[in-house]
Amino acid sequence: MNLQKVMTIVKKDLRVEFRTKHTINSMLLFAGITLLVFSYVVGLYVKSVPDIGPAILWLILIFTGLIGLSRAFVREKELGTLEGLRLAPISPEEILGGKIIYNFVLMLIVTVIVFPLFIVFMNFPLAGSALLALLLLALGDLGFVIVGSAISVVVMNAKARELLLPVVLFPVLFPIILLSVAALNKVMVEGAGFIDIAGEVKIITAYAGIMLVVSLLTFEYALEE
Amino acid sequence: MEFKRIHALVLLGTVYLMALYGSYNALMVFGPIESPTQPMRELYRNVFFHVPINAVTYTAFTITLIGSVMYLIKRDIKWDTLASSSAKFGMIFGTLTLITGMVWAQPAWGSYWNWDPRETTTLILWFMFAAYFALRSSVEDDEAKARLSSVIGIFAYVGIPLTYISTTRWFSLHPKVSEFSMTPEMGPVLGMMILGTLALFFYLLWLDVKVKGLKEAKESIGGK
Numbered sequence: 191m192n193l194q195k196v197m198t199i200v201k202k203d204l205r206v207e208f209r210t211k212h213t214i215n216s217m218l219l220f221a222g223i224t225l226l227v228f229s230y231v232v233g234l235y236v237k238s239v240p241d242i243g244p245a246i247l248w249l250i251l252i253f254t255g256l257i258g259l260s261r262a263f264v265r266e267k268e269l270g271t272l273e274g275l276r277l278a279p280i281s282p283e284e285i286l287g288g289k290i291i292y293n294f295v296l297m298l299i300v301t302v303i304v305f306p307l308f309i310v311f312m313n314f315p316l317a318g319s320a321l322l323a324l325l326l327l328a329l330g331d332l333g334f335v336i337v338g339s340a341i342s343v344v345v346m347n348a349k350a351r352e353l354l355l356p357v358v359l360f361p362v363l364f365p366i367i368l369l370s371v372a373a374l375n376k377v378m379v380e381g382a383g384f385i386d387i388a389g390e391v392k393i394i395t396a397y398a399g400i401m402l403v404v405s406l407l408t409f410e411y412a413l414e415e
Numbered sequence: 416m417e418f419k420r421i422h423a424l425v426l427l428g429t430v431y432l433m434a435l436y437g438s439y440n441a442l443m444v445f446g447p448i449e450s451p452t453q454p455m456r457e458l459y460r461n462v463f464f465h466v467p468i469n470a471v472t473y474t475a476f477t478i479t480l481i482g483s484v485m486y487l488i489k490r491d492i493k494w495d496t497l498a499s500s501s502a503k504f505g506m507i508f509g510t511l512t513l514i515t516g517m518v519w520a521q522p523a524w525g526s527y528w529n530w531d532p533r534e535t536t537t538l539i540l541w542f543m544f545a546a547y548f549a550l551r552s553s554v555e556d557d558e559a560k561a562r563l564s565s566v567i568g569i570f571a572y573v574g575i576p577l578t579y580i581s582t583t584r585w586f587s588l589h590p591k592v593s594e595f596s597m598t599p600e601m602g603p604v605l606g607m608m609i610l611g612t613l614a615l616f617f618y619l620l621w622l623d624v625k626v627k628g629l630k631e632a633k634e635s636i637g638g639k
Contacts, residue, residue, distance in 0.1 A: 341570065344563050348553040357549050358567060361542040362574045365581035372584075389584060397577050404573050408566045411487050 191287060195280045199288020203262070204295065213261045214296055221254040221304045229311040239312055244374035247308050248367065251301060251327065252334060258296045259338040260355050262289050263346045282410040286339060290405075293335040301327050317381030326377060329391065330370035333398040337362055340405035343412045362401075369394050426618040433611025437463055440604045448598070458522055463605055465515040467612035469537070472512050474613060475505030476540065476572060478620070479547075483568035486561055493628075495561035498568055499551065500623040502544050504616055509541045532582040539578045543571035 207213055228246050232239060266272040275285060305324060309316055316323070338359055345354045360367075373390035376382035384391075441463035447456040482498025485491075516534060517527045528534065547567050554560040 337570070341567070344566050345550065347559055347563060348550060349555075350553055354546075354549060354553060358546040361539050361546060362570050364539050364574070365577045368581045369584070393577075393581055393584060397581075400573060400577065401570075404570060408487070408569055411562055412566050414562070 191281070191283050195284045196287040196291065199280065199285055200291045200295070203288065203292040206265075207292075207296070213258055213265075214299060217254045217257050217296065217300050218303060220257055221250055221300055222307070224250050224253065225304065225307060225311055232312070240315060240317075240379045243308075243312055243314050244378050245371045246312075247305070248327075248330065248371050248374060250304065250308075251297070251331070252363070252367065254300055254304070255293075255297055255331070255334055255338065256356055256359070258293055258300075259335070259342045259359075260352050262293055262339065263343050264351065267346055276413070276415070282413050283406050285413070286343075286405060286409045289339045290335050290402075293339055294332060297331040297335055298328060301331055314378070317379055318377040318383070322384060322387075323374060323377045326370065326373055326387070326391070329394055329398075330366060330374075333366040333370075333394055333401065334363065336398055336405060337366075337401045340401075340409060340412065343409065365397050366394060369397075423618060423621055426614050426621070430611050430615040430618060433607045433614065437604050437608035437611060441608070445598075445601065445604075458519065461515060461519045463608045465512065465519060466605060467609040468508050468515060469512045470609050471612050471616045472505055472508045472537070472540070475501045475508060475616060475620075476544065476575075479505060479544075479568050480572040483565035483572075486565045492557065492561060493624075495565065496624055496627050497620075498565065500620055500627065502547055502568070503623065504619055506541065506544050506548070508616065509537060509544070512537055513541065530582075532579055535582045536575060536579045540571070540575055543567075543574060547571060 228250065232242065232246065236242060263272075266275060301324065305320075305327065308314065309320075341359050341362065342355055345351045345358055348354050369390045373387040373394075376387050376390075380386075441460050445460070448459050478501040479498045482494045482496075482501060486494035486498060513534075516537070520529055520531075520534070521527045524531070547564055550567055551560055551564045554563055
């Protein structure tokens with residue numbers, strides 16, 4: 191795997207994206223509107239916001255991420271640039287690596303913008319360190335984009351791919367969703383430090399690592415035509 | 416190796432004898448057991464049905480993994496047929512696992528659904544393979560269908576141990592469920608039931624693969 195080629199893919203995708211900013215704008219708008227809806231509904235009917243806050247934050251990020259994921263490869267297919275990508279002297283693993291990093295950058299931008307908005311709109315009494323919560327979210331994002339990038343290629347060739355992506359993705363993502371919310375809850379509600387969430391962080395990291403290996407091994411088969 | 420009709424008959428006979436022996440013992444011979452929870456004194460008998468069905472579920476999905484990996488290596492559609500047939504019976508037995516587990520959990524643990532790590536893992540497994548079939552039904556080209564569902568089969572299988580680990584961690588605060596201890600004569604009966612149910616699964620798998628093969632042969636000579 192040549193890191194320079196991986197970065198070429200990342201740069202190409204970022205350049206294409208920031209020419210129009212379609213995907214990132216949609217993601218941010220979607221995150222914003224769901225956040226407002228949650229904030230309004232939860233504020234009206236739920237007595238203790240902190241108990242469900244981290245779960246809501248993480249779900250908003252995951253659903254927002256789905257928008258980005260479904261675009262990353264579909265755009266290549268729609269514009270007909272997928273053939274070019276296949277023909278380019280870049281291995282499938284490098285393409286996947288580039289897409290993962292590109293999706294990760296988008297998710298990080300969304301996370302960094304949504305997190306403060308979440309604190310403000312939900313009127314959330316943050317107990318722990320905001321930096322630790324952000325790092326934890328970034329780790330969860332990483333696990334999410336690794337599995338998501340690989341699986342979005344698989345469903346790219348199916349009919350109704352936008353419908354299929356969450357159906358296929360969520361069961362595989364289950365451990366990440368579970369542990370990220372658990373750890374986030376400890377940090378944001380109980381004010382836990384890094385030591386207290388080390389167990390969750392370890393398993394999330396292991397998950398990301400294992401899934402990265404599986405993705406790299408199977409990606410070649412998913413991409414071929 | 417060609418799987419002949421005589422093998423299938425042997426399998427079916429094994430299924431019948433083992434299930435008869437196991438069920439007879441489980442329901443008629445064994446008496447109530449000592450258990451701290453009153454309902455378990457009689458309800459423990461479900462173990463002779465629930466555990467074998469569960470064993471088949473996980474065996475089926477392991478065979479799906481093997482079929483998926485072999486398809487990607489060999490590119491022979493037979494492996495994909497094996498993988499998808501096995502996944503189909505895995506889903507049927509998985510559904511039965513969930514139902515027998517829920518019926519058992521209500522009197523034993525207090526509610527039908529408890530988010531116990533084993534329950535959760537089996538449910539997620541069920542969803543993974545439901546997605547496997549959702550994907551298969553929305554890809555038209557046979558080759559692409561086999562290739563893409565093989566990739567998903569591998570992802571789903573790898574996700575299972577991770578799901579189990581994450582749920583045991585998440586539910587570590589929950590009180591431990593009181594288990595019962597089996598008497599020495601129950602072990603072989605349970606073993607018999609597991610083997611018998613596995614034989615049933617292999618028999619069904621053989622039938623399904625055979626039927627699919629015949630259908631393909633018929634299509635290739637232009638029949639409808």
